[in-house]
Amino acid sequence: MLDEPRTTEGTTPETTPAPRGDAPRTIRLHETDNVAIVVNAFGLPAGTVFPDGLVLQEFVPQGHKVALRDIQEGAEIRRYGEVIGTALRAIPRGGWVEESRVHTPIAPDLDQLPLATRVPAPLPPLDGYTFEGYRNPDGSVGTRNILAISTSVQCVAGTLEVAIRRIKKELLPHFPNVDDVIGLTHAYGCGVAINAPQAVIPIRTLQSLAQNPNFGGEVMVVGLGCEKLVSERLLPDGQSDGVVRLQDERHEGFGMMLDSIMAMAEARLAVLNTRQRETCPAADLVVGLQCGGSDAFSGVTANPALGFAADLLVRAGATVMFSEVTEVRDAIHLLTPRAETEAVARALVREMAWYDDYLAQGGADRSANPSPGNKKGGLNNIVEKALGSVAKSGTSAIRGVLAPGERVRQKGLIFAATPASDFVCGTLQLASGITLQVFSTGRGTPYGLAEAPVIKVATRTELSQRWSDLIDLDAGKIATGEVTIEETGWELFRLILDVASGRKKPWSDHWGLYNDLTLFNPAPIT
Template sequence: MLADAQTAPAVRTGDEPRTIRLHDTDNVAIVVNAFGLPAGTVFPDGLVLRDFVPQGHKVALADIPEGAEIRRYGEVIGYALDAIPRGGWVEESRVRTPTAPRLDSLDLATRVPAPLPPLDGHTFEGYRNPDGSVGTKNILAISTSVQCVAGTLDVAIQRIRRELLPRYPHVDDVVGLTHAYGCGVAINAPQAVIPIRTLQSLAKNPNFGGEVMVVGLGCEKLVSERLLPDGQTEGVVRLQDESHQGFGMMLDSIMRMAEARLEVLNRRRRETCPAADLVVGLQCGGSDAFSGVTANPSLGYAADLLVRAGATVLFSEVTEVRDAIHLLTPRAESEAVARDLIREMAWYDDYLAQGGADRSANPSPGNKKGGLNNIVEKALGSVAKSGTSAIRGVLAPGERVREKGLIFAATPASDFVCGTLQLASGITVQVFSTGRGTPYGLAEAPVIKVATRTELAERWSDLIDLDAGRVATGEATIEDMGWELFRLILDVASGRTKPWSDRWGLYNDLTLFNPAPIT
């Protein structure tokens, strides 16, 4: 599919007019040159632009009659609303979005990929936990059972960082798992299982070393003990406890409980672990038309390498999978896994319908400025992150991962909600691709940012960790970038390399997905 991108001559963007066509049945290609190309530009094959075409936007390679298919990735991404001449700009307003694939007529586990050859001998330096999981950071995480205590916890964390952390040099940080849930909500509504399960799973992330503590208020609907791991009976500070004589004593209680856990975490040390112990989340945000050409296929190649090494890889974002689901259900390891994929797609279709919305609410205005006409085109580029391995399992929102290999973790496409849910599912490293750019980061796990375009990587040189735009300019192949990313993941997981978000301390808040009613 990506032959043109991989074998192009080694020229820099802007040296000569260039397009990338992804499949021999495509009747459109995207403009590679930074800042686009003017009308009248002549390409080596004789194509002449009829209009100015921005970088990443599509140009018609042949006359496309009104109502005819527009094809990219070898798939139909839309229908022409008017006749588009050869060399014309295939702009959003000229494209009708196709209907989504029917969920009741998909192939199930009909083209299961053969196992890839094992990849042995790759290791990283991680923190092994008593339950066998391995972290890439050593963090004290403090959960909250209700939003009411978030301000108090913020003050306590400032004191912990100032007064306690210097005495425990082997602990990386202390973070609050704060949220806007816990009370004023329909706690027994069927869909309340999602935010509650997410909070329960978050506390068990391997980067937290199993040292769970909860700060609660005392009168909230979400009882604090529900956030403790099974079998744990201690680890809750309630601000309404009658022993607390004022705010200072509340802070003292949090400090004492935190220090007891810091003493345990401070004894953790990195040790050599096989790459099979990694749990890596893949996500994209601020996507553009290059996402499915450069960065996401590179993530997909790295995902295959990780799977070959025995690791766990999660890809997500239901609305950015839904229109490519016909490409995924045949890759499911079994019919049961394929039906689990369909279950999550159907649940989200219903969720959007109840809200009076549909999949057309995605993509964002910025995605469209980057050349993505509609959600079909975006989804086809998004699923490139999944590589070529068989899909071994499916997680409902907030579920912890159980299998090794390639896993679909159902989440919304929102960067912050997806990141929160992937953390709950157990990722210890995240790889985040972006074409338009976003200063996204997570305090709870290192985030490796991959740019789809060299222009973005150069302009944001102190935010982007890897430039996949070199695929578009012919300076690297997808295989090159996949291996480079794989090695970078091992270095970041080992603490040898800090991604830019960690160097800056640039982190987004956690954001729960709560489809249940608020009372």
């Protein structure tokens, strides 16, 4: 096991000199940047004087950008060392670089991208780190021991909800090694164009969800009997049983339907109850990275810390997924050079192009992101948001690309294509096989998953303190220079191992605070 550094130089973003009390402070990320963000909670008023002589010309909210020099109309506005827009009118030094003053640049041309031209050298291996997980017959390892009951159609969701209440009350106490019983419910299965080309996405997602490592391979499906999505399609290859159909003639009334569900559940609970945690190498982890309720600090504090932890996981041999196509698209020129091969780079381009077309068909474009809350948190446009979002990916080579709902089958850093919606992204990452998720947030969101533990990381200390019983780790101290990105990344890495082992429980699990699964269905509804 390598020694974990307590301090590391050179990782804290460039800030104004350390203040006393709540003295004014900004963060500038790159030497070519002509803007910086205000660190102080609740912003700073006009007339505020910084140690370097900068004077605010107007009130600037926390996380919003201030011009470090005069920016002429039409001139580039730079953050992260990249162009995030051009000035729609002149902005004086000390002026607020507000959304209405910034023109969004065009997205990178997908036909002109560098492909695998700057492949990072492998980082030194990180040996000796382990967690206590549940090993499955197929070799995968779960962080939870859950009976998940799939549904083939939304029509049976209410019935399954009643059955699960009875299972938890009458059966689960007899199987103490099983963590929970959940339903994989959704609004699909009938009234849909089941043979449309893009129907492959929701169907593949449901098939993959049932085989998440946290479910121990005990697949069970509740169906109606007349739906378009035949229940057997959700069973793994070679499995011939595991379906309860409510329309079967043997069911005389609702009570018998519930009895059938409970009998099949009991048999599977008995198998899951034999599972025990065992020591597994960190290489057996499959960790998803996501952000929601992002702000201007996301790319300064939490996401770089997630990226550092991602590098540690990759060094330990684990699988790490980052996602959210629309929050990658405008920074894709930074990712295709990092692809391990040209084939991987072209797969990245493929997923960007597919989503460009998907948005165009819906009469939308990338300007639909960011959200009003993101903008209130200081993000002017999708370019700035994307540059902060991709910081989650760390510095490792990108080894693979997954289409929506595909199961992961390799180690290392993987891009799993998903929409940016928190709930859809979470559902698709679960289908791809994550057994734990790390979720960064600046504005705050009470997000959680019943299927896998979620560690929530705050971008700002103010949010972490205000939501002290929802946030699991405060990355905001990076902005004030109290800790480095490396120190926070190591803290997150250790927390991942503890949560995966069941030694620590994230707040969402403490409260039982879980979001519904949300399928991505780009196919027509009939």
